[in-house]
Amino acid sequence: MEDDKILESFFDGMKQADAQRPVPPLEKPTPVRRLWSPGIRYSAAAAVTIFLVAVLYTVRKRAQEPTAQTRDVVIEVGQRSTPTGSLVDMPEQTLSEWTSPTSSLSEDF
Amino acid sequence: MEKHLLEQYLADHHREAYLWARQCCRYDDEQAKDVLQAACLKIWEGRAHYNNQSSFRTWLFAVIRYTALDSLREKHPAIVDEPGDHLGLHADEPPEEPVDYEALLQQLPARQAQVLLLAFYHNMTLEAIATVMDISLGTVRTHYDRGKKQLKELLSRTRVQDHGRR
Structure with a gap:
């Protein structure tokens, strides 16, 4: 008890010192005004999440579907052209009209 | 608790709440002001809820103590448990x-x-x-x-x- 008296007088002295201490006035806190209430904000966030999940689901589902049927490929086969096709017009000659291109050489000889 | 009652209680205990905040903040006046303001804002916005399990004064002191502890941890990350243990x-x-x-x-x-x-x-x-x-x-x-x-x-x-x- 004697010991507590010492401590009591210590804290009484502290209280007296604090009695002269200025205390700042109580300022009424001004809550931050928000455009939407928390309920609306949570609902909006939930709606956006649901929408994104739905979009993701749709995209994945479409990706898993079989791809569109391939179109028929039509291959047209035509008459084969001559491999040595030439644009030079070769006049047809009969055997009686034919002259040897080297006949002049034999004549000279 | 209704807002006007809350306001009345806070006004009634303002002086000792400030002194307690100051004692929790290692007698730093500026920090004590900030802590008290933050604690009042917590109460005002409903982030700290009074549940009638103790007296209003006891509950207010607990809110101030936690707020001061958070504030001291922000300023001095070395503080893990209690203010003053490492810095006193x-x-x-x-x-x-x-x-x-x-x-x-x-x-x-x-x-x-x-x-x-x-x-x-x-x-x-x-x-x-x-x-x-x-x-x-x-x-x-x-x-x-x-x-x-x-x-x-x-x-x-x-x-x-x-x-x-x-």
Whole structure:
């Protein structure tokens, strides 16, 4: 008890010192005004999440579907052209009209 | 609790709430103002809810203590548990003033100092202190007894020095 008296007088002295201490006035806190209430904000966030999940689901589902049927490929086969096709017009000659291109050489000889 | 009642209670306990905030903030006036403002805002916005399980004063002191602890952790990340445990003066360093209450209390471990302040300065019961500090009654008793013993030693040492100077 004697010991507590010492401590009591210590804290009484502290209280007296604090009695002269200025205390700042109580300022009424001004809550931050928000455009939407928390309920609306949570609902909006939930709606956006649901929408994104739905979009993701749709995209994945479409990706898993079989791809569109391939179109028929039509291959047209035509008459084969001559491999040595030439644009030079070769006049047809009969055997009686034919002259040897080297006949002049034999004549000279 | 209705807003006007809350406002009334806060106004009634404003002075001692400020002094308690200051004691939780290692006697830093500016920080105490910020802490008190933040605690009031928490209460005002409903982030700290009074559930009638203790007196309003006890609950308010607990809110202030937690807010001060958060504030001190922001400023000094080294603080893990209690303000003052790592930053207080050492017991070997006596205060310069003959009776410097704050410096003397800062030489005690923070929890012991807070328990003594709540008991002797704010006249709270040990049960109420346990609620404010969020610790068991047995732990409060331990801090209370050890704190008293240490503070008495510090006071006797201060007196011896005081007589020595004269």
